[in-house]
Amino acid sequence: xxxxxxxxxxxxxxxxxxxxxxxxxxxxxxxxxxxxxxxxxxxxxxxxxxxxxxxxxxxxxxxxxxxxxxxxxxxxxxxxxxxxxxxxxxxxxxxxxxxxxxxxxxxxxxxxxxxxxxxxxxxxxxxxxxxxxxxxxxxxxxxxxxxxxxxxxxxxx
Amino acid sequence: xxxxxxxxxxxxxxxxxxxxxxxxxxxxxxxxxxxxxxxxxxxxxxxxxxxxxxxxxxxxxxxxxxxxxxxxxxxxxxxxxxxxxxxxxxxxxxxxxxxxxxxxxxxxxxxxxxxxxxxxxxxxxxxxxxxxxxxxxxxxxxxxxxxxxxxxxxxxx
DNA sequence: CCTTATCGGGACCATCACGGTCTGGTACTT
DNA sequence: AAGTACCAGACCGTGATGGTCCCGATAAGG
Numbered sequence: 001x002x003x004x005x006x007x008x009x010x011x012x013x014x015x016x017x018x019x020x021x022x023x024x025x026x027x028x029x030x031x032x033x034x035x036x037x038x039x040x041x042x043x044x045x046x047x048x049x050x051x052x053x054x055x056x057x058x059x060x061x062x063x064x065x066x067x068x069x070x071x072x073x074x075x076x077x078x079x080x081x082x083x084x085x086x087x088x089x090x091x092x093x094x095x096x097x098x099x100x101x102x103x104x105x106x107x108x109x110x111x112x113x114x115x116x117x118x119x120x121x122x123x124x125x126x127x128x129x130x131x132x133x134x135x136x137x138x139x140x141x142x143x144x145x146x147x148x149x150x151x152x153x154x155x156x157x
Numbered sequence: 158x159x160x161x162x163x164x165x166x167x168x169x170x171x172x173x174x175x176x177x178x179x180x181x182x183x184x185x186x187x188x189x190x191x192x193x194x195x196x197x198x199x200x201x202x203x204x205x206x207x208x209x210x211x212x213x214x215x216x217x218x219x220x221x222x223x224x225x226x227x228x229x230x231x232x233x234x235x236x237x238x239x240x241x242x243x244x245x246x247x248x249x250x251x252x253x254x255x256x257x258x259x260x261x262x263x264x265x266x267x268x269x270x271x272x273x274x275x276x277x278x279x280x281x282x283x284x285x286x287x288x289x290x291x292x293x294x295x296x297x298x299x300x301x302x303x304x305x306x307x308x309x310x311x312x313x314x
Numbered sequence: 315c316c317t318t319a320t321c322g323g324g325a326c327c328a329t330c331a332c333g334g335t336c337t338g339g340t341a342c343t344t
Numbered sequence: 345a346a347g348t349a350c351c352a353g354a355c356c357g358t359g360a361t362g363g364t365c366c367c368g369a370t371a372a373g374g
């Protein structure tokens with residue numbers, strides 16, 4: 001598996017915040033309930049998002065979370081990286097400071113791993129998909145496919 | 158991490174076989190030694206490759222493994238899938254028989270997860286990268302960057 | 315035939331990340 | 345001051361991963 005539930009839950013959280021863009025801050029407990037996710041786990045995830053500047057928090061009564069910037073300026077690559085750390089298709093695969101990837105096996109002295117070529121391409125594909133998708137797109141997608149949870153449909157028609 | 162060492166080792170094994178294409182069968186122990194991989198672990202991996210028809214085996218003395226078909230007809234998607242199973246970026250994400258992906262959360266009744274759109278794109282990127290790379294490419298890449306392990310270079314001019 | 319080299323496959327196991335909980339703060343609003 | 349909500353960390357059960365070990369089947373060679 002490429003991503004764990006961290007990314008899944010975290011993205012769901014971001015989408016939820018995106019749907020309330022411009023309104024009052026959204027409490028975590030509200031998100032936990034509507035998405036049926038464990039609250040205490042969400043707290044960990046939202047902390048990562050906050051440290052990455054992707055959400056702003058408002059403490060105190062009637063506090064909650066808000067997007068750190070407009071949804072259409074948030075690439076999903078940022079979100080996923082904040083949640084999961086560096087994206088790498090393989091253990092022995094970490095970008096050095098300059099951005100080039102290096103594989104731990106290469107220092108073996110003999111030849112560069114042939115696999116490097118493959119994993120580089122895979123990583124490129126993933127990164128491209130993630131950076132090419134904005135939170136705004138997901139919010140829109142979500143709104144289209146959400147016929148109002150419990151009550152009658154209000155937005156549609 | 159998207160892939161485990163299964164894929165890494167397995168691909169290395171395939172590349173090694175690809176470099177000996179046309180010759181006598183290669184014993185696993187030879188591969189294990191030249192790639193410095195645990196033999197008993199390789200045995201498990203090669204079994205998966207054999208069941209997928211990607212390698213042929215020859216038992217008995219002077220036996221070993223050979224590619225099941227020409228290297229340029231082997232997509233790395235086949236190799237990786239044989240080793241790792243179905244490729245999915247996320248736990249709750251499995252293609253149904255028709256090829257469409259479905260998410261376990263969708264049966265919740267309310268709305269389709271917005272994340273589905275994202276993971277679908279990611280998976281597309283990965284699949285495209287893997288199926289667009291052939292074993293022959295990796296073998297060539299490997300030969301270029303391999304200045305003959307211990308002895309002097311023989312293949313290069 | 316018997317030995318040896320090699321594949322074939324199952325049982326077994328240690329480690330570690332993952333997913334999740336719990337507890338106790340700390341800051342802010344009313 | 346009291347309540348609400350964020351924040352940080354310790355803690356833990358489960359399961360996949362990565363790997364070993366052993367024994368059986370098979371084929372070549374002497």
